[in-house]
Amino acid sequence: MNENEIQLKIQALLDGELTGSEAEDLRARIETDDRLRELHARLTAVRGLMDGTELPRTLPLPGDFHWSQIAQAIEREDRETKRLARPVPRANWLLRWVMPLAGAACLVLLLTLQLNAPPDLGILLSSDHELELSDDEIDVMTYNTGDDAMSIVWLDYAIDLRPDTLQLWLD
Amino acid sequence: MSVSRNNPPMNRYTVLVAALLFVSGGYVTAQADPISVQARLVLGTSKEQKDQMEVSAAIKSKLARVFKWKHYYELNSKRMNIADAATKSAKLSRAASIKVNNKKNGKVAVSLFSKGKMLVQKTQNLKPGSHMVLAGSTASDSAWFIVLSKSK
Numbered sequence: 001m002n003e004n005e006i007q008l009k010i011q012a013l014l015d016g017e018l019t020g021s022e023a024e025d026l027r028a029r030i031e032t033d034d035r036l037r038e039l040h041a042r043l044t045a046v047r048g049l050m051d052g053t054e055l056p057r058t059l060p061l062p063g064d065f066h067w068s069q070i071a072q073a074i075e076r077e078d079r080e081t082k083r084l085a086r087p088v089p090r091a092n093w094l095l096r097w098v099m100p101l102a103g104a105a106c107l108v109l110l111l112t113l114q115l116n117a118p119p120d121l122g123i124l125l126s127s128d129h130e131l132e133l134s135d136d137e138i139d140v141m142t143y144n145t146g147d148d149a150m151s152i153v154w155l156d157y158a159i160d161l162r163p164d165t166l167q168l169w170l171d
Numbered sequence: 172m173s174v175s176r177n178n179p180p181m182n183r184y185t186v187l188v189a190a191l192l193f194v195s196g197g198y199v200t201a202q203a204d205p206i207s208v209q210a211r212l213v214l215g216t217s218k219e220q221k222d223q224m225e226v227s228a229a230i231k232s233k234l235a236r237v238f239k240w241k242h243y244y245e246l247n248s249k250r251m252n253i254a255d256a257a258t259k260s261a262k263l264s265r266a267a268s269i270k271v272n273n274k275k276n277g278k279v280a281v282s283l284f285s286k287g288k289m290l291v292q293k294t295q296n297l298k299p300g301s302h303m304v305l306a307g308s309t310a311s312d313s314a315w316f317i318v319l320s321k322s323k
Contacts, residue, residue, distance in 0.1 A: 128278065130294040138290060143237065148301060150233050153293055155307040159285045160266035161214060161246060161315055 010040050014047055205254050206273050207322040208297075212247040212263040215240035216313035230318055233302065240314060263317060269305075271319070281305070281319055297321045 012018050013026050030036045129151060133140060139156035213226050215238055223244035225231065231243045249261035253273040262268040272280040280294040283305050297303055303319040 128296040132292040132294075134289045134291070140291065145233075145237070148298075150237075150302045150304060151293075151295060152237065152304040152306060153291060155283075155290060155305070157285070157290060157307045158309045159307065159315055160264060161212065161309065162265045163247065164262055164265045 006036065007039060007043070010036070010043055013040075014043055205252065206279070208251045208253060208271050208279065209320050209322065210249045210251065210261050210263060210269055210271070211245050211316075211318045212267065213316040213318055214244045214246055214309075214313060215316060216242050216244070216311075218242070218313075220244055226318075230302065234304070234316065234318075238306075238314065243316070267315075267317070269317060269319075279303075279319075279321070283317065 009018070009022075009026055010030070013023055018026065030040050129142075129144070131140070131142065131153065141154040143152040143154070144150070211226065211230070213230070213234070214220075214223070215234060217240055219242055223246070226234075226243045226245040234243055235241070247263045249263065251259040251261055251271055253259045253271060256273060256275070258270055258272040260268060260270045266286045268284045270282040270284070272282075274280055274294070277296045277298070278294055279297045280292060281303060282292040283290045291305065293303060293305065295303060297319065299321050301320070305317040305319075306314055308314050
């Protein structure tokens with residue numbers, strides 16, 4: 001093993017790059033050989049001096065990297081400009097104007113229907129019962145069954161129950 | 172270079188569609204559906220009359236639960252198919268006739284006429300299976316009933 005190989009081995013030992021047995025053998029040789037011990041001490045001192053003194057170095061970017069970024073940005077802008085400059089289809093124009101007009105027409109129709117509803121002039125009996133009498137002389141009683149299955153208006157009035165003669169004749 | 176981007180039109184159309192649905196829903200609910208109303212002229216009496224047709228058991232049980240008479244005879248019956256917001260008339264006896272108006276929200280307005288003169292008008296929400304009864308006494312110990320019911 002020449003001088004250069006010995007130096008590389010000791011450097012590898014200091015860098016922790018030798019296997020366990022190789023490191024043991026080399027350490028044993030360093031213990032017994034003054035020249036190797038001196039070389040080991042020198043390399044150890046140099047390693048200690050170099051620790052923390054190396055400057056960080058970044059890898060340079062290739063020159064076309066920046067150009068490719070610029071080209072992609074320009075293409076993106078062009079695509080966006082073309083998309084926004086596309087003419088509005090006729091259907092969209094119709095939707096934009098017809099739909100609000102239709103909504104407004106529906107609102108007007110609803111309001112008109114509500115305004116034209118006849119006013120409630122009858123007597124309010126309950127939530128949805130109304131009674132209107134045309135003759136104050138007639139006594140009236142009202143009755144609703146509990147289950148609301150039957151509502152009764154009782155009039156103190158006798159009506160003629162005889163069948164209609166014209167209807168009998170038609171039958 | 173900066174390009175301003177308009178808001179997508181989806182939000183505006185969503186609001187419009189929702190408004191249209193709301194308005195059309197209100198319009199639909201404000202309308203009345205065509206209905207079929209059965210009007211029966213019924214005589215309630217304590218005396219059995221074998222020549223008369225008895226009213227249906229369902230109506231008889233309902234009337235007998237409230238009134239004192241034992242027998243209920245159907246003197247006349249008329250069915251009226253009434254379109255939305257329309258009015259139909261039916262003559263039930265020589266003197267008595269009714270007008271039924273199909274109002275919105277399931278309500279019906281029934282006007283009772285005797286000899287051409289309106290006696291009373293009753294408006295209510297008439298559900299299928301329930302009855303509106305206009306009634307009164309007669310000269311003898313009996314009563315008349317006009318029973319109105321709505322088909323499903």
